[in-house]
Amino acid sequence: MADDLGAPGSFVLKVGKGPGKLWATVDPETVRKPSYATYRPMFEPEGLAMDFLEHAHQHTLIRETLGAAISEQRSFDVRELKSDRLCPTGCWLHGEGSRRWAGNHAFLNLLEAHREFHLRAAEVAELAQRGATVEAQRALRNGTPFAHALADLNAAFRRMKAAATVAA
Numbered sequence: 557m558a559d560d561l562g563a564p565g566s567f568v569l570k571v572g573k574g575p576g577k578l579w580a581t582v583d584p585e586t587v588r589k590p591s592y593a594t595y596r597p598m599f600e601p602e603g604l605a606m607d608f609l610e611h612a613h614q615h616t617l618i619r620e621t622l623g624a625a626i627s628e629q630r631s632f633d634v635r636e637l638k639s640d641r642l643c644p645t646g647c648w649l650h651g652e653g654s655r656r657w658a659g660n661h662a663f664l665n666l667l668e669a670h671r672e673f674h675l676r677a678a679e680v681a682e683l684a685q686r687g688a689t690v691e692a693q694r695a696l697r698n699g700t701p702f703a704h705a706l707a708d709l710n711a712a713f714r715r716m717k718a719a720a721t722v723a724a
Contacts (some may be wrong), residue, residue: 598709606653608717610644612710614673619696619706626684634685638678640671662712662719669712672685676705 640646657663683692
C-alpha cells in the first residue's frame with residue numbers, strides 16, 4: 557500500500573492480498589526502522605474479522621521499537637508513522653472494517669483511538685528527529701500522552717473484540 561517514502565533505507569510497508577488474507581511484510585534492508593508489520597496473516601477469510609488482540613500487540617511493539625530506535629539515534633519517517641492508514645490495522649479500519657462496522661460505537665472508538673495513537677507516536681518521533689532524545693524517551697513513559705493513547709487504543713481493541721464477538 558505504501559512504497560518507499562523518501563530517503564534510501566526508509567521503511568517500506570507492503571500489503572498483499574491473497575485468498576482470504578491480508579498481510580504486511582518489511583523490506584529486509586529496512587527492518588531496523590520502526591515497523592508495524594508482521595509476517596503472519598492477521599485477518600480471517602473474507603477480511604471481515606480481525607485478530608484484535610494481535611493488532612493491539614503490534615501497536616504495543618511500536619512503543620518498544622520507538623524506544624530502541626531513539627536510544628540508538630536512528631532516523632524515522634515521521635509522515636509514515638503519523639498516518640493511521642498505512643499499518644495493517646489502519647488498512648482494515650479504513651477499508652473492510654469501515655464497510656462492515658460503520659456507525660458501530662465500538663468501531664468508531666477504535667478508529668479514533670487508532671488515529672490518536674499514531675499522532676502521539678509521530679510526536680515522539682518528531683522529538684527524536686529534532687535531537688531531543690531525552691525528551692523523546694520520557695515521552696514514552698507511563699502517564700504521558702503517548703502512554704495514554706496506547707492504553708486507550710488497547711481498551712478500544714478489547715471493546716471492538718467484544719462487539720465483534722457479540723455480532724458473530
